[in-house]
Amino acid sequence: MIDTHCHLLLEEYSTEERLNEVILNMKNNIMITSSTNIKNMVETLNIVQRYSQVYGVIGIHPEDVDDGTEKNLKILESHLHDPKIVGVGEIGLDYHYTKENRVKQIKLFKKQLQLAKKYHLPCVIHSRDALEDTYNILKEEADGSFPIILHCYGYSLDMAKKFMELDVYFGIGGVVTFKNGKKLVSVVKEIPLNHLLLETDSPYLSPEPYRGQKNEPCNVIKIAEKIAEIKEIDVETVLKTTTETAIRQFDLNIEF
Numbered sequence: 001m002i003d004t005h006c007h008l009l010l011e012e013y014s015t016e017e018r019l020n021e022v023i024l025n026m027k028n029n030i031m032i033t034s035s036t037n038i039k040n041m042v043e044t045l046n047i048v049q050r051y052s053q054v055y056g057v058i059g060i061h062p063e064d065v066d067d068g069t070e071k072n073l074k075i076l077e078s079h080l081h082d083p084k085i086v087g088v089g090e091i092g093l094d095y096h097y098t099k100e101n102r103v104k105q106i107k108l109f110k111k112q113l114q115l116a117k118k119y120h121l122p123c124v125i126h127s128r129d130a131l132e133d134t135y136n137i138l139k140e141e142a143d144g145s146f147p148i149i150l151h152c153y154g155y156s157l158d159m160a161k162k163f164m165e166l167d168v169y170f171g172i173g174g175v176v177t178f179k180n181g182k183k184l185v186s187v188v189k190e191i192p193l194n195h196l197l198l199e200t201d202s203p204y205l206s207p208e209p210y211r212g213q214k215n216e217p218c219n220v221i222k223i224a225e226k227i228a229e230i231k232e233i234d235v236e237t238v239l240k241t242t243t244e245t246a247i248r249q250f251d252l253n254i255e256f
């Protein structure tokens with residue numbers, strides 16, 4: 001199984017020992033850790049070197065939009081050639097706390113999408129309270145030359161169907177196990193299994209029954225079990241299909 005989206009960062013897990021333990025708890029399973037700014041991009045580059053089962057995506061999150069200088073984007077671009085870096089992310093739009101920097105966010109989002117396009121790398125997108133802009137930009141940019149993954153998908157089923165027309169893939173995480181996760185359950189039920197990816201977004205969004213605790217990648221099995229339950233199929237099928245999809249979309253150099 002593959003946790004396609006987590007944040008394996010020291011600031012999240014407090015100590016080197018704990019972070020090491022969290023990674024080893026996944027045994028031989030793959031994790032794709034995501035940066036959110038320039039500082040933790042360096043940490044991400046470091047950790048993917050140290051652990052064979054950890055791959056990385058690098059990008060600047062909308063909440064860190066001020067990191068998106070030309071100079072920083074050049075640095076980011078230079079690291080996209082690293083063999084363990086498999087995508088651009090997480091990037092996107094977030095109007096939850098403020099919409100004041102909307103134009104700035106859009107500019108940075110588009111610039112990073114261009115990088116994904118230039119190198120045919122998947123982009124991992126964070127979109128919160130920004131449905132219309134996200135959809136319009138992706139509709140403009142999607143040309144089939146780079147995979148598009150909406151991480152922690154939180155919009156409606158109707159919109160998911162519209163995103164499907166753009167060949168988008170959906171990262172499904174802990175929210176699907178929550179009591180108030182009904183909207184996401186309907187998405188999982190209707191969207192074909194081969195367009196779903198498993199993710200934990202560790203250390204955030206722990207699935208039930210661990211809600212409220214610090215999340216870690218090995219909890220990704222709980223997401224797989226929930227998808228199996230919703231789709232009324234066995235968990236092995238969920239693990240096999242989502243793993244194949246992740247290997248293909250992130251072009252991972254592993255045997256399966």
Ligand code: NI
Nearest residue numbers: 005034090201
């Ligand atoms: Ni994340």
